[in-house]
Amino acid sequence: MKKGATTDSSDQEIIEKIKPLNSEEQGRIRKYTKGRFLGRGGFGECYELVCQDNNKVFAAKAIKKENLQQQKQKMKLLREIKIHKSLHHEQIVAFEHNFEDDKNQYILLELCENQTLNEVLKRRKTLTELEVQCYLIQLLKGLIYLRSHKILHRDLKLDNLFLTDKLQLKIGDFGLATKLDYLEEKRRTVCGTTNYLAPEVLKAEYYYEVDVWAVGVIIYQLITGKLPFNAKEKKIVEQNIMEVKYTFPDNAKISSTAKNLIKRILVKDRTKRPSYEEILMDDFFNQGSAIPKLIPVASLVTPPNLNYIKRYIPNVDKNGVSLLEIKEKEEEEKNEKENKKESGENKEQKESDKKDNNSSTKEKSEETTKEETITNENKIIEKPEKDLIKGPDVFVLKWVDYSSKYGIGYLLNNKCIGVYFNDCTKLIYNPKTEKISFIERKVTTEKDMLYTFGLKEAPKELQKKIIIFQQFKKYFDEDKEKKEKEKESKSSPNKAKKKKSSEDKNPKPKEEEKEKKEETKGEIVFLRKWMKTSHAIIFRLSNKTIQVTFKDQTEIILFNDIVCYKDKNKNVRIYKIDEAFNSCNFEMNKRIKYVQNIFTKIINVNSQKNNNN
Numbered sequence: 128m129k130k131g132a133t134t135d136s137s138d139q140e141i142i143e144k145i146k147p148l149n150s151e152e153q154g155r156i157r158k159y160t161k162g163r164f165l166g167r168g169g170f171g172e173c174y175e176l177v178c179q180d181n182n183k184v185f186a187a188k189a190i191k192k193e194n195l196q197q198q199k200q201k202m203k204l205l206r207e208i209k210i211h212k213s214l215h216h217e218q219i220v221a222f223e224h225n226f227e228d229d230k231n232q233y234i235l236l237e238l239c240e241n242q243t244l245n246e247v248l249k250r251r252k253t254l255t256e257l258e259v260q261c262y263l264i265q266l267l268k269g270l271i272y273l274r275s276h277k278i279l280h281r282d283l284k285l286d287n288l289f290l291t292d293k294l295q296l297k298i299g300d301f302g303l304a305t306k307l308d309y310l311e312e313k314r315r316t317v318c319g320t321t322n323y324l325a326p327e328v329l330k331a332e333y334y335y336e337v338d339v340w341a342v343g344v345i346i347y348q349l350i351t352g353k354l355p356f357n358a359k360e361k362k363i364v365e366q367n368i369m370e371v372k373y374t375f376p377d378n379a380k381i382s383s384t385a386k387n388l389i390k391r392i393l394v395k396d397r398t399k400r401p402s403y404e405e406i407l408m409d410d411f412f413n414q415g416s417a418i419p420k421l422i423p424v425a426s427l428v429t430p431p432n433l434n435y436i437k438r439y440i441p442n443v444d445k446n447g448v449s450l451l452e453i454k455e456k457e458e459e460e461k462n463e464k465e466n467k468k469e470s471g472e473n474k475e476q477k478e479s480d481k482k483d484n485n486s487s488t489k490e491k492s493e494e495t496t497k498e499e500t501i502t503n504e505n506k507i508i509e510k511p512e513k514d515l516i517k518g519p520d521v522f523v524l525k526w527v528d529y530s531s532k533y534g535i536g537y538l539l540n541n542k543c544i545g546v547y548f549n550d551c552t553k554l555i556y557n558p559k560t561e562k563i564s565f566i567e568r569k570v571t572t573e574k575d576m577l578y579t580f581g582l583k584e585a586p587k588e589l590q591k592k593i594i595i596f597q598q599f600k601k602y603f604d605e606d607k608e609k610k611e612k613e614k615e616s617k618s619s620p621n622k623a624k625k626k627k628s629s630e631d632k633n634p635k636p637k638e639e640e641k642e643k644k645e646e647t648k649g650e651i652v653f654l655r656k657w658m659k660t661s662h663a664i665i666f667r668l669s670n671k672t673i674q675v676t677f678k679d680q681t682e683i684i685l686f687n688d689i690v691c692y693k694d695k696n697k698n699v700r701i702y703k704i705d706e707a708f709n710s711c712n713f714e715m716n717k718r719i720k721y722v723q724n725i726f727t728k729i730i731n732v733n734s735q736k737n738n739n740n
Contacts, residue, residue, distance in 0.1 A: 185235040218269030220299035239289035265296040283341035336397035343392030415440030536599030555653040
C-alpha cells in the first residue's frame, strides 16, 4: 500500500481540507490512507481509513457526489449525518467525523473489527440460545436508548448489527432512520428490507413498534438460521408477513421459551407487541443462573463448548438443549399417547357397554382410579401420619429478576404481586382488595414503615415505582392468560361440558368463604429479603418463611418447624425438621445442609460486623 502517492480520491490516499477557524489562519489538510475494503451498498462503498496524523483507524462510508444530484438524496444524507452524530451510547456505532473532497462525501465511523452478525451466521448457520440472549440484551439496550431519543431505525437486520474486537454488539447504518416529534407519531414512507418489514409498513401507516417486530425476526433468524417469512417471490413474502404466516423448522434446536417470545413479538396488532423492557423480562432470559456480558471471540467460527454453556445454563444436554425442555417434550408426547389410548379405550367401552353393563362399570371404576393417580401427581404428597402436616400458606410461585435496573418482581400463591426494589423498598399489591402496600425501613427505627393506598391513589413521589410495578404486573397477567389458554386448548370439549355442569350444580360457596376469611385476616405477606448464590435463589418472606429454589428446579421451603421439599419430578414432600434430618432422602438432606451453611456464613459475617462496630 503506497502512502502519499497522489491527491486523487480514487487512489490509496485521501485528503481532507480543514476549514480555517478565522481569516488569518492558513488552510490545513489531513491525510488518510485507504485500508481494506469492507463492503458495498446503495450508498456507495465502505472501507478502512487510517489517519496519517495519529494512525487511528476508521470505517469510512464514501458516497459519490454524482449520486447526490437530486435534492431528495442530499437531504437524506444530511438527515443520516444529523441523527447519527447526535447519538452517544455503547451499543451504537460511534460517529467520528464527516468531510468531503472533489468526488466523494465521507462519513467516518467507529471500526467494528468483526464485521456484522450476518457474517457470523453465514459461518455458523445457527447460534446457541445463550449467545442469542447475550446479543439480544445488548441490542435491546441500544433500542431503548434510541426510543428515548425518539429515533426510529427502520432497517434493523443482521447486516446492520456490528461486532467489535471483543464481540460487543453495536447498532449501525442510520441511512433510513427518522427522528419522531413524539413516540406515537405516524410514518408513511415504505422503506427497509422486505423480510424484516412489519405488516403495517406494507400498508404505509406505522409507528415505532416496527423496530420491535424486526427484533422478533432477528431472534428467529439467529436461532433457526432462516428467515420466518422468506420465499422466492417478493409478493409471497409480503403476503406471509401480512398474514403473519410462519412456522418453526422441525429440525431447529429451539426452546419453548424462545418460541413463546417470538410469538409474543410477531403479532399483527402493534399494540399487543411487548415493549423492549417487557422483552427483557421474558422467561427466555431466565433459563439459567446468568447471561454472559460478552461471548468468547472463538464463537465467530465455532459454537461455545458445553462446559462454557453449563456455566450459565447447567441443565443442558451435549447439544446445548435444556434438559427441562426435553422433559417437557417427553411429557407432552406421553400425554398425547395416553389421550390416544383413552380415546381407543372409550371406543372399546362403548362396544362392550352394548354387550355387558357389568363389565362397563368395572372399566369405569378403573378409569376413575387412573384419573385420580394422574391428578395427584402434582399435588403435595404428605408424609403418611395420623395427623397430616400442612404445607406453607404463602410462598413465591414465580419471579422475574430485573435487579440490573429496577429490582425483582414476584407472584405469590395467594395471587398477590410484589416488587423488591433495588433501594430495598418493597411494594405488594392485593388483587382482591385492589390495594397497594408500600414498605420502607426508616434508619431511625427497626420496624418497617407501611403505607396502604389504592392503585390510582398513589402519591406523586411513588409514581416511578408504580410504573415499574405495572410492568411486572402486566408480565404476570399475560403469563397467566397464556397458561389458561393452553389449558383450555388441551382440555377436550366433553371435559369442558362436564366442568360446566358440575359448576352449575356446585357453585363453590366454600372457596368464596375461604377468600373472605383470608381478606379479613389482614396479614400482609411480602418479600423482606432475597439473595442469589452460585447454586440457588433465596427468598425470605415477612411471615418468616424461607424459600430456596435451586438451579435444577428443586426447592426447599422452611416455615415454623416444617420442611417442604419439591424434587426434580415436581413431587412435594412435607416433614417436621427433626424428621427431615433423619429421613433417607439424600437429595433433600444435601439441600437443607446447603441452606444451613449459607445462613451460618451470613450470621458469622453479621456478628463480625457487630463486633467491629
